[in-house]
Amino acid sequence: xxxxxxxxxxxxxxxxxxxxxxxxxxxxxxxxxxxxxxxxxxxxxxxxxxxxxxxxxxxxxxxxxxxxxxxxxxxxxxxxxxxxxxxxxxxxxxxxxxxxx
Numbered sequence: 001x002x003x004x005x006x007x008x009x010x011x012x013x014x015x016x017x018x019x020x021x022x023x024x025x026x027x028x029x030x031x032x033x034x035x036x037x038x039x040x041x042x043x044x045x046x047x048x049x050x051x052x053x054x055x056x057x058x059x060x061x062x063x064x065x066x067x068x069x070x071x072x073x074x075x076x077x078x079x080x081x082x083x084x085x086x087x088x089x090x091x092x093x094x095x096x097x098x099x100x101x
Contacts, residue, residue: 006061007096012093014089040066
């Protein structure tokens with residue numbers, strides 16, 4: 001796998017405090033689908049901020065642009081987006097990453 005093909009990204013979003021469990025449960029189900037169905041994923045992890053448990057951070061690494069495109073168009077991704085956006089207290093932030101070492 002060529003390093004320059006790999007795509008690494010963070011997605012950070014803040015959920016309304018009364019919707020954290022709902023979104024957390026949906027995210028757990030989503031992760032199962034990602035790992036079962038998306039073979040172009042190098043890694044996909046979701047974290048909650050310890051100090052702000054209503055803040056979620058997705059760390060994802062795709063083998064290439066095609067894998068990223070397939071992820072974005074997957075049914076389970078669309079389902080999660082339909083849950084996250086209306087239950088967020090602000091717009092999600094996406095950060096593209098470069099590997100340092």
